[in-house]
Amino acid sequence: MMEDGRKRHCWECLRRRLVCDFTLPACKRCLKSGIDCPGYDEKEPNRLKWLAPGKVKSRTRKSSRTSKPSKSAVKSNRKQKETSVYSKAEISISCEDVFIPSFQLKTEVHMLFQACQYYNACIYPSLLPTTELGPRSNVYLISPAIFQKCLAYPDYIRLSIVCVTTSHLMNQIRDNAGPFDGQSNPLAKTFFRYRGLVIRSLSNEINMGHKCASDFVVAGILMLLLVDTQHGVSPFWRCHLQGVQEIILLRGGIRTLAGSTGTQPLLLCFAYLGVIGDTCSPTPDLIMAPSLLDELDASLSNDQDGSFAAHVYPTTLFQEIIKINLIRLRVSKHDSPDVAKDFTLEAFKTLNRIQAFSPETWAESKSSAHDDWVLLSEAMPSPRLKTFFLWPLIVLGVAAVHNSNNMRIFVIKHLEEMSRNLGTYIPLTGKDVLEGFWASGRTEWDACFDKPYAFVMQASVDVSKLL
Incomplete structure (x- = not known):
């Protein structure tokens, strides 16, 4: 069903620069693309997408010039080091076969x-x-x-x-x-x-x-x-x-x-x-x-x-x-x-x-582990x-x-x-x-x-x- 007089595109069509069909409750163009339509609200909803550990969706372009990091960048890097300490678990001997994701989260x-x-x-x-x-x-x-x-x-x-x-x-x-x-x-x-x-x-x-x-x-x-x-x-x-x-x-x-x-x-x-x-x-x-x-x-x-x-x-x-x-x-x-x-x-x-x-x-x-109790020498x-x-x-x-x-x-x-x-x-x-x-x-x-x-x-x- 299409709402009469509606001219607002859904937020996904706006992002992808496509013509929205304005269908309620969700845009059919999004559905055909296998995307959950974010809707037509006045405020753009927050969208979080789970990526497998180590997978990168996009990278920032590296500058050809090397510049000294700013104070805010240094401070941010310190926080990231603190909150990602558990990623070092990969080098632990007892956990060497277990991958612990390295989240950059601060709360x-x-x-x-x-x-x-x-x-x-x-x-x-x-x-x-x-x-x-x-x-x-x-x-x-x-x-x-x-x-x-x-x-x-x-x-x-x-x-x-x-x-x-x-x-x-x-x-x-x-x-x-x-x-x-x-x-x-x-x-x-x-x-x-x-x-x-x-x-x-x-x-x-x-x-x-x-x-x-x-x-x-x-x-x-x-x-x-x-x-x-x-x-x-x-x-x-x-x-x-x-x-x-x-x-x-x-x-x-x-x-x-x-x-x-x-x-x-x-x-x-x-x-x-x-x-x-x-x-x-x-x-x-x-x-x-x-x-x-x-x-x-x-x-x-x-x-x-x-x-x-x-x-x-x-x-x-x-x-x-x-x-x-x-x-x-x-x-x-x-x-x-x-x-x-x-x-x-x-x-x-x-x-x-x-x-x-x-x-x-x-x-x-x-009843359990009887042998371990008896053979304490081993x-x-x-x-x-x-x-x-x-x-x-x-x-x-x-x-x-x-x-x-x-x-x-x-x-x-x-x-x-x-x-x-x-x-x-x-x-x-x-x-x-x-x-x-x-x-x-x-x-x-x-x-x-x-x-x-x-x-x-x-x-x-x-x-x-x-x-």
């Missing part, structure tokens, strides 16, 4: 989109095999639906994803044991910029009285803690954990929060970081309050369905680690010989329970287990002070490989700590750790159940 939403693309292409595939050992709530593909849900999260949650993926890429493209090189400088600027935005957003939320103890604030603090420990940027990671501990105490303790589905992953992360962190901290400077350790021990004892299982650690062994931390803490505060005798007896009971633990029996309870190359060997390697490194150089070389080699393959700096921190300990001439456990360390490999917190 935080676009940066988040790029970060999610990188996570799905380069981080998620390395974590997926670990789910064969049992359910892991913090390992999932970021689907379009989850991305849309993520947009509703506070800035300090969303932008932490950018920090996690940028740090991962920086650790993958550098040398095994070397520092970050010049190629990582644009990435470092992006990392610290978004880390600053995360801190500012989280601080603003904490300063709002009615939100300072919310689930999202707990998740945000834990995310920032993981970002800092994985990148090795802050030695004061325990300040974050102390903040979470205070919030948990304000809200009634671990037992009160453990009943909520949304907070269970947060409590699991807190417990894992706190307990493992305390094993690598000098006494009596341990982070977790004795009352919380007792509560955690009781919660694990009452957990029959395994929903509060501590990562891939057998729950019974994780409880023994808690008891060892309690013994270390209490011994450091008492000098009486009678008290020391009681603690010695308790320590031997703990050791006997650990030695009585049967890996074969526990492996029988695991499990180092296993993609299912490689993310869980950091703390065991640190323990082996401490024990290596009594052994030959072969064991030390073994530990150092695997720490360096782990840092690059998994995109995290924390194994190299462990390497430095162990080398300093071996050179000190001392042999006791506390002498290895001059300050608290968090030798954990968890990179993110499950916030999917908070909305």
